[in-house]
Amino acid sequence: MTTATAPVPDASPIVLEKVEVRSWKVPIALSVFALGAVVLFIFFARSGHTEFRFSQSEDFFRIPDVTVASAPVGIVLAIVTVVMALLSWAAVARGIRVPMWFTALFAVVFMVGFLAWAAQGDRPLPVTSLLLGAVTLSVPLVFGALGGVIGERAGVVNVAIEGQLLGGAFCSALVASATGSMTLGLVAAAIAGVLVAFILAAFAIKYLVDQVIVGVVINVLVTGLTNFGYSKVLAADPEHLNKRMTLPDLPIPGLSEIPVIGPVFFDHSIIVYIAYVAVAAVWYGLFHTKWGLRVRAVGEHPKAADTVGINVNGTRFWNVSLAGAIAGLGGAFFTLGSVGLFTKEMTAGQGYIALAAVIFGRWDPIRATLAALLFGFATNLQNTLGIIGSPVPSEFLLMLPYLVTIFAVAGLVGKSRAPAADGTPYVK
Amino acid sequence: PSTSGDGSTSAKKSDFLPCMISDSGGFDDHSFNELGYNGLVSASKSLGVEYKKAESKTDADYAPNISSMVSQNCNLIITVGFNLADATKAAAAQNPDTKFAIIDDNSITADNVQPIIFDTAQAAFLGGYAAASYSKSGVVGTFGGQQIPTVTIFMDGFADGVAYYNKQKNKDVKVVGWNVDSQKGSFTGGFDANDTAQNTAQGIIDQGADVIMPVGGPIYQSAATAIKNSGKSIAMIGVDADVYNTDPSVRSILLTSVQKGIDPSVQAVVKAAADGKFSNTPYVGTLKNNGVGLAPFHDFASKVDPGLQGEIDKIKAGIIDGSITVTSPASPKS
Amino acid sequence: MSETTQPQTTEPEQQASAPTPSPVTTRGQQALRDIMGGSFVISVLAVFLALVAGAVLIALTDPGVQHASGYFFARPGDTFRAIWTAVGGAYTSLFQGAIFNTGAFTFASGIQPLMNTLSAATPLIFGGLGIALAFRIGLFNIGGQGQILIGGAFAGWVAWSFPMPFPLALIVAILAGIVGGAVWAGIVGWLKAQTGAHEVIVTIMLNYIAFYLISFLLRTPGALQAPGTNNPKSPAIPAAAQLPGLFGIRYTVTWAFVLAIAAAFAYWWLMSRSNLGFRFRAVGENPSAARTAGIGVERMYIYGMAIAGGFVGLAGVNQVLATAPGGFSSGFDAGLGFDAITVALLGRSRPLGVFIAGLLFGALKSGGYVMQAANNIPIDIVLIVQSLIVLFIAAPPLVRAIFGLPKPGGAPRRSRRTVAKEA
């Protein structure tokens, strides 16, 4: 048998015949919302007007307010949602996948309708501050989610984001007030995050303890430590420690003047700009650099990485630490970035929401950031509607971000693919 | 700052041991737990006795905390907040020799329990009136931590005070963040000075409010940050203590404070008990007994209407003599 | 997720039972080695290490120690004496609050702390069993808080809405609590089965949702709010539905403790003796093999979460019918949901283990109250000690390294192949 002439098997990727598997998830979800729209906007229609306000009084350029009649707009938009839901059923029945933009458009229509319904009354709905609040509320989530993305891309599930945020918040307040330097406070926050990450890394990587367990226990530990430290250290010396210090806003010249966009994105303190940079850097780093290639290799197939000379556990260790630094920095937002001082358990479960953003964002820094923004928006919607008076009890609005999360992980994300070795310790 | 042992600095030592248990807010809540604690510390200092304190983290801690205080042989146990009512009641029944006092609750009738309650709506009414008078935009706002009576009583009084001003002056100052009739409004969901609180305050500012009364421990700090960030001239009304004194950093924006005299009332109750004059008659803080009140305008004295203080004094007198009635669904029923 | 059930799966404890001592070590040496390296000693040492860490924190933040250390080089003895006073005092209080109050005048009041420990342990055992059961199916139930809230609310609502004579009212209320917890956790199982939604995320989210839901109902007249008040608080539980004191009203421990023992037995029977438990374990250890063997993995997720929620719901029942029969407010879960996770981990998801872990953490808790009252040490120290215990337990090699202990079954460890070939 001569080898040179042996039939060369087809080297093209296996392209198997394909038919669309019909998934009724999207039509079902849309129908549920459309039904809600019909019930709320039509059966519980509210007469009167809804006013959307886009500009703040001091804005240079002003966009005029928009006032609409609540009931007609609600009815029309409810009908639109019903039509869109029907369209999605029709599409799936014909084997067409409901495109993402369609779902997004549906969400926007529903949201406008909901706002027109809920914000009815003589108080205008301040659109700009609704969005501004969404951005600020999402900043710690963005930091946490970036930490989560890096950790999980490297193969270590980071449930300890909560602990890293809390540790960062505590140390930033402690160091900033003790030294009087907020820069040192930021550095301290990052270091605190790294220290928490060390515990996670040691137990997950060296002692092979289940990573979810370590994460949960670390969160309890950090809660205990910061509460203890608060009572025994910060609160024991109120003259010197835990004094209110907040980072000043640094409006970006030019950009911050743009109506709506300017105040929403370009008039923040340094830590928010760090978040922007971090998102871009993590995205670029993960997908376009040697570092990112190695991180992803270690999270997908550690043994393969090992066989090409990459130190798997070392890579994991340092990247979990890096993730800790980023999440810890996010902790400083709670103190230096907004409240100015530390209070017990002030992160209030945001770390877990950040974890949800990681999954919702399919382990991608950009998508995770968008997910974080969505959670921020849901939370702030609650604030805003509470102020202008809304027919929905405040507790139900407060539930909103959590309901959104469940919807997200159950409905929209489905079984998206985590890094293959995520959560699995590497033993040679 | 003080630990349990070192309240004993002054001369006349006594065996009297007053103790206090916080609710789940903790003693550093910048609110009624802290004020109660301050009262305990002051009273102990002046009596020259030691004291003990225990913080509760959750509702389940109340009963064990009280029982450990009993086992520490406390003579008077002050429990802070209506949440501790059941635990206090049970412990009082089991330990008839120990005296108890409970802040913000009037549900217990027992020989050894003294309720300490406040008709805060009266003071908040004055605050609302002052806010309406000071407002130039015609919009004033309030928001709360959680929707519980000890919070909404402030908001009710505040809104009623604004309404009273409107009636008197034939004005139309609006209140955002609280609707007395529907009892719905704006709450941050907790008593933390966090972003939610700051955004809530921001939202109220966006509604054009130029006076804000945040009700609920440290959330005023978030409101202060929002006010400073807004760059507008907006005034804030403090609650519980005279915030001018407790937090100098907000003096420049503080119009006044709606005071709830927890600190002095605790002092009074502790001293009475130490002197053997404990009584189970409720201590009700009102404008009349200065248990509640409106703080001075301090730095804002020159900015408010020159006649305002006079009007306030007159309304106060009216409330005291009953010619003006202030009621809230949350008012203490006695 | 088989590691969840036994964080130390890399530790072949069972090897201790393999009757194959190597010729170089005697049977006795081997036994000693196994005991010293085995899980019991590790557990004891883990508790010890955690207490030492707690002691360090206590000493570091003690004003007396700080004062004495200011002149450490002049008189180092003072510093050590101060440390001894601070730590010794704190742990004495811990003991007196958890086991026996040596300062009490009568034995009956002396054992009050022990009774407090039992009553503090009760909800931890219930919760721990629920979390442990989920672990055994390979599920991570972080939703204890929500399940306690809903379970407790169900129990309470049934108790005051349907007046019945004594044992009946109590039984019905307890069952309602179980159902409440089961429903709330069942949602998680259902979502996981239907959509693959990760239970860690869903349970956490449902905690918040339950909290706000209960908060809303508690301030809504006609729902859970006590009639005639404005406080967000429920009506009192009628006496017929309250869990009576086990040794009279003198002690806090109620019949709930007996119920906890029964629950541990039920758990044991379910997991070790019933075919449903067999399937749960199969799914937990290897879902694909279970599926191939015709076990409905998704159905097991739903059943398993629901039963786990039922156990956790009992913790809610305890809070409502025993701890605070005067009516509850929205925080009555008291953080038990998270404590229960540590109990399940420490108890290694075994019924007896969970029971003992519950007692231990119950003791820490009730001792913590006295430590706080007597020594002004924040009760958060308990949280720290608790989480450190679990961390140390999960990493036996770390504990062994710290104490220089041998590996269990070290040298005579046999490979699979040789066992098979020889046998």
Next chain:
Amino acid sequence: MKLELKGITKRFGSLTANDHISLTVEPGEVHCLLGENGAGKSTLMNVLYGLYQADEGEILLDDAVQHFAGPGDAMKAGIGMVHQHFMLVPVFTVAENVMLGHEQTKGLGRLDLPAARAKVREISRRFGFDVDPDAIVEQLPVGVQQRVEIIKALSRDAQVLVFDEPTAVLTPQETDELMGIMRQLKEQGTGIVFITHKLREVREVADRITVIRLGKVVGEASPTASNAELASLMVGRAVELTVHKDPAKAADAALVVDRLTVLDALGQKVVNDVSFEVRQGEILAVAGVQGNGQTELTEALLGLQPHVEGSITLDGTELVGKGVRQVLDAGVGFVPEDRNEDGLVGEFTIAENLMLDRSSGAPFVRGANLQTKTLNAFAEEKVKEFDVRAQSIQTHVGRLSGGNQQKVVLARELSRELRLLVAAQPTRGLDVGSIEFVHKRIVATRDEGVPVVVVSTELDEVVALADRIAVMYRGGIVGIVPGDTPREVLGLMMAGEAPESAGEAA
């Protein structure tokens, strides 16, 4: 470059996987390593490659002693390895996989992908490969993935190349092609270590053969040695290489699969319009290269696949649309392809595993109570009958050897009243002795009149067991041929050629 291993010893706990092994590979030589499962071949290569550190012994390259702290060092020294299980990151492109570990970067740390692509193309051209540098690895057929592995090794200028069982996943044609590549490398002066279980391949390319048993070198053999000689050297005793079986007795069709199509989660037709019948007392072997739909076919038979169209009837009963429980209750015995993943619960005891698919009702469950006594008696009996070697029935299955694990699976599946047996890769990873046993039991089952479907990628096994052979390629059945069809024809069919033309070509 000359490679020398001197006295390499590697222990895992008390197990000595390599016991003073020495061996030399000259430049331009193909050195074959032979040995049964677990003999220590891969371990030795992993030591050479720096993945494990030897407990004793040394590695010399051109007479210089090497100290490899990790694979990075070994690669730098000029050693390349094509692993038994591919070491490719499935979601990466070919170029990314090739550059991983020695990435070149441009400004801002940006990966220099164009350079990596060029390298892939250059090597592909040199060896006549057709590999797209931008293809995602997991979408490539295994044969191509293996070329990526080779490119990866060559891109680092390997002087010594280790192939660890590279042919296990290849069609006979692909195997021949690989032999060609090896010869080409050899001519360029590369030293090659070649590990395989297939004696035919050994004799074709080997210059030298070393046989390892239980971690020790038991001897060298010449490429001209017979199969029987090599096999007895490997196992240490004479081995029966063929199964005795009588011709199948004709009977009624019991299993009828008609136009079966299975879709995976992405909607791809992983099994495409497949029809066949199996008669009572007949073994139908499904041959084909791994990944051509056999797994999905067997899973569809058991009711494990969610998207199935077409019909499967067993003795007239429709099985499509039924759950696994009902299919098992209909009398289907199932030996899964991956016993650790799908067949056994490692943390369960032997006894528990024996009742795994009978956790409802008699005899092991009464009411809701497990009947431990009944189960233990049953387990004792089966352990004896199937010669499962373990300390006791309470031993955790995870601690048994692969062969004994497989016996537990067989004992469980064969002790029910069967109307169909489906066995996927029944002897994968087993040593020759265990293979003998499993094959005998399968033939015995057939002889009891049970229809049997055996799926195997090993042509030897297919030829040994089959009464008829169905060859699968890319989801479809290329053809169903008699059991005595020549290997060459089967090989061509496995590459997708229809039986007629395959017959002509061979």
